[in-house]
Amino acid sequence: MTATATDDAARPAAHVTRARPRPIAAWLWFVAAMVVVMVIVGGITRLTESGLSITEWKPVTGAIPPLSEVDWMAEFERYKQIPEYRNVTGPAGMTLEDFKFIFFWEWFHRLWGRLIGVAFALPLAWFWLRGAIPQGYKPRLVALLALGGLQGAFGWFMVRSGLSGQMTDVSHFWLSIHLLTALFTLGGLVWTALDLRRLADIPDARPxxxxxxxxxxxxxxxxxxxxxxxxxxxxxxxxxxxxxxxxxxxxxxxxxxxxxxxxxxxxxxxxxxxxxxxxxxxxxxxxxxxxxxxxxxxxxxxxxxxxxxxxxxxxxxxxxxxxxxxxxxxxxxxxxxxxxxxxxxxxxxxxxx
Incomplete structure (x- = not known):
């Protein structure tokens, strides 16, 4: 057998050994834990009536909160234009400090969502480039990434539903879509992590x-x-x-x-x-x-x-x-x-x- 033939025969084995199902499973468990935290923070945001405190969707620049009193007043003025303030919180005597409290929870909720996106996308790219993703799992991981993106979009549609007309709260239909997408993503992360963990123990295991x-x-x-x-x-x-x-x-x-x-x-x-x-x-x-x-x-x-x-x-x-x-x-x-x-x-x- 020639050296070239020997190299060709060895390639499939080398490709298999580059797959790293165990660390990928550990990474997915970590992201799943972040999603659980996201659900908790979302619950606090809802229960403190904080969800409509940020009236604009800025996927990148929105990660930075107001840094000066002028910026805070500008955000507060935007909040004062929506029905929730005019009909609920305004008549109750909301102060700037009260507004800062509800703004924090909505801002942190959105920030945590961005962090989940980074915590998923960057390792996914690294594992992909390293050839560490086992055969057949790339489409599933991309689908989980897409679900995360949808989650962010659904969150904005939910917020927007409470900013117009005479609404003083978000649509409960959009809230259910937002929450159930998060829980479906959580289930997908857990299922995929378990598949990969089993693959690490049993190399020929099927999903x-x-x-x-x-x-x-x-x-x-x-x-x-x-x-x-x-x-x-x-x-x-x-x-x-x-x-x-x-x-x-x-x-x-x-x-x-x-x-x-x-x-x-x-x-x-x-x-x-x-x-x-x-x-x-x-x-x-x-x-x-x-x-x-x-x-x-x-x-x-x-x-x-x-x-x-x-x-x-x-x-x-x-x-x-x-x-x-x-x-x-x-x-x-x-x-x-x-x-x-x-x-x-x-x-x-x-x-x-």
């Missing part, structure tokens, strides 16, 4: 598949997350501070003038009711998933049961405390963690197909 059990559980969980996002967007958590009854009855009074389905998407009382009781359907689905997992990975089953148990308790506590800020933030944070561990459990089942 896990999304089976029928996972599909059913995902649909049930999706509906619960959607209802939760609508509760947040409509401030429907304030519709009742008692549990399990609302207004002293099991089913609360709600607007029936335009039919059930309109009310199910717009009426805070009905949406709150649906969210608190669909939670138990979600629990049943997650218990089913957990039981299917036990023979394969007991840790994933325990993680899912722990997450939904804590989530239920935090949900009830959020209601009875009249939406206490930090309890409500914890509820949203555990919701993101629940998505991550559910993706873990689904991945375990997907390996067995």
């Amino acid at each position: 896990a598949r999304f089976n029928r059990v996972s599909m059913v559980v995902a649909l049930v969980l999706f509906l619960q997350l959607l209802l939760g996002a609508w509760v947040a967007g409509l401030n429907a958590g304030l519709a009742s501070d008692t549990w399990p009854l609302m207004q002293g009855r099991f089913i609360p009074e709600y607007d029936t003038t335009r039919g059930f389905w309109w009310a199910a998407a717009h009426d805070p009382f009905l949406i709150h009711f649906l969210h608190r009781w669909w939670a138990w359907v979600t629990v049943a689905a997650l218990v089913w998933l957990g039981r299917r997992l036990r023979p394969f990975d007991r840790r994933a089953s325990i993680a899912i049961h722990s997450a939904f148990g804590i989530q239920i308790l935090l949900g009830i506590a959020t209601v009875v405390t009249g939406v206490d800020l930090w309890i409500a933030v914890a509820h949203q944070a555990v919701g993101a963690i629940l998505v991550a561990v559910t993706a873990w459990g689904m991945h375990v089942l997907g390996r067995k197909v």
